[in-house]
Amino acid sequence: MIISLPEKFPIGTLKKQENNQAFIENGILKIGRDCKFSNIMYGLTYMMKGDRICYYCGKTISKKEMTLDHVYPRDFGGPSITDNLVPCCQECNNDKNNFTHQQYKEILLARQNGTAKQLKEEFYRQHEELRKKKMYSLPEHWIEEVKLSEIQILYLDSFNYKATKKYKDSKKFYNMYEMLRRPIVVDRKNNILDEFILYLFAKDKKLDKVPTIKLENVQIR
Ligand SMILES: [Zn+2]
Structure with a gap:
């Protein structure tokens, strides 16, 4: 798959290409061998999606309080790549828990009529069904x-x-x-x-x- 990247990274000029540095050249993200891949993905996500506003509740929070959520949860196969990460507040991150973004939206709606608990159980059942078929809760084309x-x-x-x-x-x-x-x-x-x-x-x-x-x-x- 092709992941989302900013047009330019890093901003400004890279003076020395060392093994702990990553940069984009001709649309390819080139990663030094000493870089931690997930840290680069986290940094790029904040750069592209902001580091002050929660993706889910829209609240403005400090950089320190910001977390990154996996749109497709880690427990069901979700990778730490820019396309699967969104900045969000700790509260929303905990609340979303092990659900996909789409499922979480439905759970929030279901809370209004008191059916969230049943829906959560149904979603867990769906995750399990997929596992039994040896599939992940992820877009198949990834x-x-x-x-x-x-x-x-x-x-x-x-x-x-x-x-x-x-x-x-x-x-x-x-x-x-x-x-x-x-x-x-x-x-x-x-x-x-x-x-x-x-x-x-x-x-x-x-x-x-x-x-x-x-x-x-x-x-x-
Ligand atoms: Zn939030």
Whole structure:
């Protein structure tokens, strides 16, 4: 998929291209190997969507109080990319919880006639139904199946990843649904950008193909 990017980033001129810097060149977001991908996505989201007004309630709040919400929730596959993030206040973020933006809008309406509780249960049932079909609560065109052997991991220091909570959660989830918790996020050359632990889990599990979100306008440099 092509993710939303500002026309220019960073604003002003980049003096030195170091490994902890990212910039846009000819419409491609080029990310230094020492950058944390999610932090870049957070920064770009604030830059494009504002950092003072809550997307849901419209309230003006301070930068310090601002949070970022995943439009399609993390628990149901939502990636940390600009198209899936909106600035919002802590209150709305907590209230929206594990629902998609569309579901949340319907819940807010249902509150007016006292049927929000039933609707929430129905939405959870729908999320579960999708999982049973090995699908995510995400737009289908975001996801593609890629051979695990074609995915590359650059610059990973060795560490005991099997002891991490993420790895244990990935395993638990897989045992329950026989699918990865989330798609793996890769750049245009299939280099991993996000979900390293999930990738390592898939490798240990010797999976042939994995669901990925391939960002055609992003590249690790
Ligand atoms: Zn709000």
